[in-house]
Amino acid sequence: MFKRLTSLLCALVLSISFGVCNTANAAVVTPDAPAYSYTNECNSYLSVSGTTATCESYATGYYNKTDKVVIKQILQKKTSSVSWEDVCSWTTTVYSFHGSAINNKYSLSSGTYRLKTVFTVYAGTSYETITKYSKEKTI
Amino acid sequence: MYENNFTKALYDALTPEYDNLIHDTVEAHVFSAKFEKKMKKLIKRRKKTYYRIINTVGKRVACAVLAFLVASSVTVLSVKALREAVADFFISIYEKFSTVQPINEEDTAPLTIEEIYGITYGIEGYEIILEEKTDSRFFRIYVKDNIVIYFSQYIKDAYAPDINTENAEIITIDINGYSAMYFLDNNDFHNLIWDNGEYIINIDSNCGKDALIDIAKSVQKVE
Numbered sequence: 444m445f446k447r448l449t450s451l452l453c454a455l456v457l458s459i460s461f462g463v464c465n466t467a468n469a470a471v472v473t474p475d476a477p478a479y480s481y482t483n484e485c486n487s488y489l490s491v492s493g494t495t496a497t498c499e500s501y502a503t504g505y506y507n508k509t510d511k512v513v514i515k516q517i518l519q520k521k522t523s524s525v526s527w528e529d530v531c532s533w534t535t536t537v538y539s540f541h542g543s544a545i546n547n548k549y550s551l552s553s554g555t556y557r558l559k560t561v562f563t564v565y566a567g568t569s570y571e572t573i574t575k576y577s578k579e580k581t582i
Numbered sequence: 583m584y585e586n587n588f589t590k591a592l593y594d595a596l597t598p599e600y601d602n603l604i605h606d607t608v609e610a611h612v613f614s615a616k617f618e619k620k621m622k623k624l625i626k627r628r629k630k631t632y633y634r635i636i637n638t639v640g641k642r643v644a645c646a647v648l649a650f651l652v653a654s655s656v657t658v659l660s661v662k663a664l665r666e667a668v669a670d671f672f673i674s675i676y677e678k679f680s681t682v683q684p685i686n687e688e689d690t691a692p693l694t695i696e697e698i699y700g701i702t703y704g705i706e707g708y709e710i711i712l713e714e715k716t717d718s719r720f721f722r723i724y725v726k727d728n729i730v731i732y733f734s735q736y737i738k739d740a741y742a743p744d745i746n747t748e749n750a751e752i753i754t755i756d757i758n759g760y761s762a763m764y765f766l767d768n769n770d771f772h773n774l775i776w777d778n779g780e781y782i783i784n785i786d787s788n789c790g791k792d793a794l795i796d797i798a799k800s801v802q803k804v805e
Contacts, residue, residue, distance in 0.1 A: 478678055478748075479678045479679050479744075479746035479748055482746060483732070483745065483767070483769070483771060483786060484744070484745045484746070484784075485743060485744055486740070486741075486742065486743035486744070488718055488740040488742075490717070490718065490739075497717075499718060499719070499740070501714075501719075503732060503786075505769050505771070506725065506730040506788075508769070539712075541712060541723065543714060545716055575743075
């Protein structure tokens, strides 16, 4: 039993090790390993005024290559030094090599906020997913 | 009967003699300090809970290999960005991209786009296919045939994008007295970024390096 457990543990660790190494060196784009094959630049910007937050996100791909950009914006509020809670979210889809989204959230309570943006950038059926956080802003 | 008596007689006659002999010649053996230390070590090792995992050379080698792989995994997972200052920017360089931020974020820099900058040379024949203006950014895309120019003007507070710098060599180029960051990305797009004191200007294009530098030098206030 002990030997079986040890073997199982070893196999698990080895699998994780090789999995991680392969991901780090992979040329294949996976949602968890952004490759910037279709994305030239992306940004996530949060500005606040009074109790209103303005959430701006954009991704610019490559002309004649990138053909669709899906932008998911998630406004998050800090709940502790290490955790955030989602306040609201918006999703915008743009069929072009450049996509941008700007949304406002009104009547926010005091606290520290940030904008998390998840970009999914397409070139035909291939895509890459990039997550970008804004600077933190306090109301 | 006779045999038993003989055995007893022989035992009685010889045993005391042999006992004396042993006492006279054989002293209790004293093991060397090195040997004692080794034995204590072996006994101590055997008492450890993980003794069964490392009790043969093969198992010890397997453990070493496993430890190496785990260490490698942890190293890969905990890769930190290399942070450098290039031109007027801090660049956090990752494997596939870089995060760029202006070094100087003065309080005097505009918090919204108050004046518009634009390209004033080298765009003859180009069509503006997209223009976006928000409080934080002015963006234009020019296209002529397969040549595209991205022009962006940002307020400093909004400028912290992730940009594609995979395998790119980042150098500094002078643009009208401002120190600009230049690199060619893996899609053959030339990129120039500089801080003109008020705003961040960024021009990306597949028009060629010299043409892009000429275009960049023409950027000035237009509104």
